Amino acid sequence: MNHDPIVDEVRRTRQKILEDCGGDLERLLDRLKAAESQDRSRVVSMDSLRRQSRSERGGIPSAPPDVSSL
Numbered sequence: 001m002n003h004d005p006i007v008d009e010v011r012r013t014r015q016k017i018l019e020d021c022g023g024d025l026e027r028l029l030d031r032l033k034a035a036e037s038q039d040r041s042r043v044v045s046m047d048s049l050r051r052q053s054r055s056e057r058g059g060i061p062s063a064p065p066d067v068s069s070l
Helices: 005-020 025-038 046-056
Strands: none
Touching (some): 005 025
8 A cells, every 4th residue: 555645644634633632523623613714715615616616607507516626
């Protein structure tokens, strides 16, 4: 199995953040929600992606946008 250094870094970071929250998932979720509320411009929702996609197509419905490139 190949080890991806980026995946390894993400996992280490996730583990550190969870440890900072005392292993408590509720505290982790509260921390994430607080971070989201601090900078709403970086939060992406499916509704906002759909609205953006519709406006780019002139309101013509189609398949949901590909969010993998975000």
